[in-house]
Amino acid sequence: MHDNVAGGALAELSEGGSQFLTFALGDEEFGIDILRVQEIKGLTHLTHIPNMPVYIKGVMNLRGTVVPVVDLRSRFNMSAANYNQFTVIIVVTVGQKVMGLVVDAVSDVLNVSDADIEPLPDLGNGIDTTFVTGLAKSSERLITLLDIEKLLGSPNANEMQLAGVR
Amino acid sequence: MQIDMSRFRATFFEEAGEHLERMEASLLLIEDTPHDTELLNTIFRAAHSIKGASSTFGIDEVSRFTHVLENLLDRLREGQSVVTSELVELLLRSTDVLSGLLESEKSQGPAPENLEEVFQALHSYNERTAEGQPEGAPETAQPTAADVAATSGSRTIKLHFQPSRDFFRFGQNAVMLIEEIHRLGTVQGSHFEYANVPSFETLDPEACYLEWEFEIATDATDSDIAEIFMFLDETSKYSVTDAAPTADAATEAAASPVDGADGTAATDSDTLTTLPAETNAPVGERRVGDRRVEDRRAEPSGGAAASGSHGKETVRVDRERLDKLINQIGELVIGTSMVEQEWIQRNFNSDSAALVQLGKIVRDLQEMSLSLRMIPVAATFQKMARVVRDLSRRLGKSVRFETEGEDTELDKTVVDQIGDPLLHMVRNSIDHGIESSEARIAAGKPAEGRIVLRAYHQGGNFMIEVEDDGRGLDRSLIVKRAVERGIIESDQNMTDEDVFGLIFAAGFSTAAEVTDVSGRGVGMDVVRRNVEELQGSIVVRSNPGEGCKITIRLPLTLAILDGLLVRLRDAIYVIPLLCVVESIRPQRGDIKRMLGLGEVVSLRGEVVPLLFLDRMLNPEGCHHEDDTTQLLVIIEEQGRKYAVVVDELIGQQQVVIKNLETNFQKVAGVAGATILGDGRVALILDVGGLTALPNRNRVSDPNSTMIIDAEETDTDSEPESEASDQELLEAIASQT
Numbered sequence: 035m036h037d038n039v040a041g042g043a044l045a046e047l048s049e050g051g052s053q054f055l056t057f058a059l060g061d062e063e064f065g066i067d068i069l070r071v072q073e074i075k076g077l078t079h080l081t082h083i084p085n086m087p088v089y090i091k092g093v094m095n096l097r098g099t100v101v102p103v104v105d106l107r108s109r110f111n112m113s114a115a116n117y118n119q120f121t122v123i124i125v126v127t128v129g130q131k132v133m134g135l136v137v138d139a140v141s142d143v144l145n146v147s148d149a150d151i152e153p154l155p156d157l158g159n160g161i162d163t164t165f166v167t168g169l170a171k172s173s174e175r176l177i178t179l180l181d182i183e184k185l186l187g188s189p190n191a192n193e194m195q196l197a198g199v200r
Numbered sequence: 201m202q203i204d205m206s207r208f209r210a211t212f213f214e215e216a217g218e219h220l221e222r223m224e225a226s227l228l229l230i231e232d233t234p235h236d237t238e239l240l241n242t243i244f245r246a247a248h249s250i251k252g253a254s255s256t257f258g259i260d261e262v263s264r265f266t267h268v269l270e271n272l273l274d275r276l277r278e279g280q281s282v283v284t285s286e287l288v289e290l291l292l293r294s295t296d297v298l299s300g301l302l303e304s305e306k307s308q309g310p311a312p313e314n315l316e317e318v319f320q321a322l323h324s325y326n327e328r329t330a331e332g333q334p335e336g337a338p339e340t341a342q343p344t345a346a347d348v349a350a351t352s353g354s355r356t357i358k359l360h361f362q363p364s365r366d367f368f369r370f371g372q373n374a375v376m377l378i379e380e381i382h383r384l385g386t387v388q389g390s391h392f393e394y395a396n397v398p399s400f401e402t403l404d405p406e407a408c409y410l411e412w413e414f415e416i417a418t419d420a421t422d423s424d425i426a427e428i429f430m431f432l433d434e435t436s437k438y439s440v441t442d443a444a445p446t447a448d449a450a451t452e453a454a455a456s457p458v459d460g461a462d463g464t465a466a467t468d469s470d471t472l473t474t475l476p477a478e479t480n481a482p483v484g485e486r487r488v489g490d491r492r493v494e495d496r497r498a499e500p501s502g503g504a505a506a507s508g509s510h511g512k513e514t515v516r517v518d519r520e521r522l523d524k525l526i527n528q529i530g531e532l533v534i535g536t537s538m539v540e541q542e543w544i545q546r547n548f549n550s551d552s553a554a555l556v557q558l559g560k561i562v563r564d565l566q567e568m569s570l571s572l573r574m575i576p577v578a579a580t581f582q583k584m585a586r587v588v589r590d591l592s593r594r595l596g597k598s599v600r601f602e603t604e605g606e607d608t609e610l611d612k613t614v615v616d617q618i619g620d621p622l623l624h625m626v627r628n629s630i631d632h633g634i635e636s637s638e639a640r641i642a643a644g645k646p647a648e649g650r651i652v653l654r655a656y657h658q659g660g661n662f663m664i665e666v667e668d669d670g671r672g673l674d675r676s677l678i679v680k681r682a683v684e685r686g687i688i689e690s691d692q693n694m695t696d697e698d699v700f701g702l703i704f705a706a707g708f709s710t711a712a713e714v715t716d717v718s719g720r721g722v723g724m725d726v727v728r729r730n731v732e733e734l735q736g737s738i739v740v741r742s743n744p745g746e747g748c749k750i751t752i753r754l755p756l757t758l759a760i761l762d763g764l765l766v767r768l769r770d771a772i773y774v775i776p777l778l779c780v781v782e783s784i785r786p787q788r789g790d791i792k793r794m795l796g797l798g799e800v801v802s803l804r805g806e807v808v809p810l811l812f813l814d815r816m817l818n819p820e821g822c823h824h825e826d827d828t829t830q831l832l833v834i835i836e837e838q839g840r841k842y843a844v845v846v847d848e849l850i851g852q853q854q855v856v857i858k859n860l861e862t863n864f865q866k867v868a869g870v871a872g873a874t875i876l877g878d879g880r881v882a883l884i885l886d887v888g889g890l891t892a893l894p895n896r897n898r899v900s901d902p903n904s905t906m907i908i909d910a911e912e913t914d915t916d917s918e919p920e921s922e923a924s925d926q927e928l929l930e931a932i933a934s935q936t
Contacts, residue, residue, distance in 0.1 A: 079879070079880045079881075081771065081873070081880060081881040081882065081883065082771060083860075083864075083867055083870070083883070084867065084868075084869060084870065084883075085867070085868060085869075086867070092881075093860070093864070093873060093881050094881065095875045095879050095880065095881050097528075097531055098527045098528060098530055098531035098534075098858075098875065099527070099858070099862070099863065100858045100859075100860060100862070100863065100864075100873045100875070100881055101863050101864075102863055102864040131862070131863045131864070132863045133863065133864075
């Protein structure tokens with residue numbers, strides 16, 4: 035059902051490109067594959083989950099489903115920001131699972147042709163690059179494209195488990 | 201047209217499983233009533249449907265096996281051989297092989313080991329009976345209408361076949377059908393009707409406009425013919441008329457159009473299709489023969505065989521969809537209570553009659569939605585019947601197996617999980633409980649042992665009992681073994697129930713030697729753990745020489761839990777009510793620090809360790825410093841008491857359990873989550889997991905240093921503390 039969100043828009047898209055939802059964390063802009071995005075919602079009450087890495091902010095009630103919420107700032111070891119009225123949760127599907135991502139703000143939906151996606155140069159800026167699929171250029175902006183599966187998928191779930199056991 | 205076969209494959213496996221179950225159930229019954237043709241027909245139909253469906257799906261191994269099986273069953277049905285105990289054994293093994301085959305097909309695993317062996321056994325049985333016939337003359341079996349048809353000998357029939365317009369769109373193959381018709385006997389004449397073919401402009405190239413008529417000399421019964429058309433789509437038609445020279449014009453009129461395979465025929469393997477009631481000709485009469493048998497069986501007096509297939513009408517629904525519906529209704533309940541709360545706040549605590557009404561409807565709806573997941577335990581009981589039969593034979597014991605209340609309904613998840621514990625309990629009863637026939641006669645009991653499996657509802661619980669009339673439990677032997685294995689030190693102050701409960705301890709066995717049936721001391725431990733996982737409890741009652749009764753109490757559903765809502769700081773937790781003993785407000789001096797135990801509270805002389813939820817669940821967060829304002833909820837887990845420190849008791853409430861693993865992962869100390877009336881998520885504590893969390897013992901917890909210090913100053917200021925410490929030490933000594 036969630037795959038339908040961008041289904042219509044996708045049809046208009048020329049071949050060899052994809053759509054990304056872009057969002058901001060501090061001064062940086064990131065993009066995730068829009069087909070992964072189920073919905074965007076405002077910050078809601080989060081219930082803390084014990085013995086989890088700090089970036090697991092807790093679980094929320096998404097219309098009767100209990101959904102874990104990851105703070106992407108702390109996932110990327112960025113300085114924590116206070117949650118404000120622009121803070122939003124992007125609800126994404128990772129495999130069979132549904133998760134929420136806390137980001138500073140959602141920017142827009144971006145059409146990027148494959149030609150405009152460049153592999154990541156060696157940045158050395160503290161961001162774990164295994165989750166990055168590339169950099170997208172859009173006029174003056176440079177957007178880091180994230181692989182949501184690698185970021186939150188199964189290998190990382192193991193990491194969470196380890197962190198949980200501690 | 202592209203058809204997604206994988207979708208149908210899942211249904212095929214599901215249905216094949218049901219057919220197998222029905223087959224097994226009927227086989228167990230037929231052993232006692234070998235002449236019951238209705239049972240035979242049920243078995244045959246089940247085998248036939250599996251064969252038909254498996255060849256449709258190209259699962260050749262299954263269809264090859266069922267083909268031989270079907271031949272054998274056909275022989276039985278036609279009275280060419282008779283049902284013997286040995287044959288039932290072979291047939292039961294065949295069902296095992298079949299289920300193994302299906303399983304291996306499903307999981308792409310290896311085929312069952314004894315496949316070839318059983319296959320050959322079936323094959324040789326067929327050949328043996330074919331040569332040495334008649335083993336049992338047809339007359340010995342009760343002749344049914346089908347038999348009459350079968351023995352009526354050669355005849356000439358007119359078969360009219362009229363495919364629907366959409367025949368090809370359904371993926372049907374007319375050539376295949378016609379070939380099969382040819383195999384019925386000698387085709388003496390055929391006629392091909394193309395009058396319905398429209399003019400070229402209006403012709404739909406994918407539609408079927410043709411009809412066929414065959415004149416065949418055949419021995420085939422009408423059900424044989426019906427089998428050819430078994431998988432016909434619903435709108436295609438065929439009819440059979442006798443073309444015997446004696447009946448010509450009259451039979452023409454009697455041609456009874458038979459609807460193509462209708463719903464029942466396709467799924468139920470009912471080889472006969474529904475017929476109009478006014479069928480009048482002899483042919484029609486013959487055709488309804490089997491159907492009549494069916495109808496008789498459907499009557500209550502018709503015996504025990506009518507399992508399922510003729511009950512209420514049912515709809516097969518994907519479980520996920522069902523769960524989604526239940527979820528949404530749960531949401532509706534929460535939404536409604538939010539509206540109620542808001543109303544009360546805005547309208548100065550006055551009720552709205554309409555809202556009260558709405559609330560009631562919504563809660564009724566929720567109750568109904570939860571009942572959707574309930575299924576009867578009959579299928580599970582059925583499996584036990586097979587276990588009893590096999591095991592009692594193997595052990596050379598004579599056992600009668602009875603079931604009561606097999607229609608009792610239970611949440612599907614629970615039903616799926618009670619199979620294992622029941623199996624162990626039944627095995628235990630046969631192996632340890634029931635004596636040999638000689639011993640029973642010597643003890644003045646009937647030679648045949650008796651095991652009763654009983655299910656019923658009591659209060660909000662589901663009860664399931666395994667009762668046998670065997671030798672019962674030997675208290676002194678249990679105590680002796682338990683002491684030997686270091687499970688207990690002595691049986692002082694232990695009631696019979698306590699002692700009998702020891703049989704569930706891990707590694708406990710009174711069997712003198714380990715056999716392949718039991719004696720490893722694993723089985724009953726599995727029972728206990730499974731039952732505990734299901735939030736249930738077990739009671740054992742036994743009288744020496746008279747037998748033993750094990751009663752398991754289970755919650756009706758795993759979807760709802762009776763919980764105690766507590767608040768600790770700003771978080772709300774749910775403690776399962778089942779393990780809550782009491783709650784107390786401790787006095788200042790009641791809480792002490794004990795070496796190796798951390799903080800404890802003395803509860804009427806009993807030492808109970810404290811569990812600090814915030815410390816265990818949020819080791820990094822800040823902690824309470826003022827212990828005196830707190831409440832303690834005393835919980836019991838596996839006979840040990842713990843005191844959970846909370847700030848406030850909110851109340852007792854039924855909560856809908858949400859699985860954390862669905863979108864996340866298992867969390868230590870947390871059994872799941874639920875959504876509160878205000879839409880917030882609350883965690884349900886897993887008491888067993890909580891007590892096993894590593895930082896329960898605060899000595900190894902660096903965060904607690906400050907609290908220890910604070911407390912030491914506390915105890916210094918209290919003069920009576922030494923005395924109570926002494927008391928505590930004594931209490932501990934007496935406990936361990």
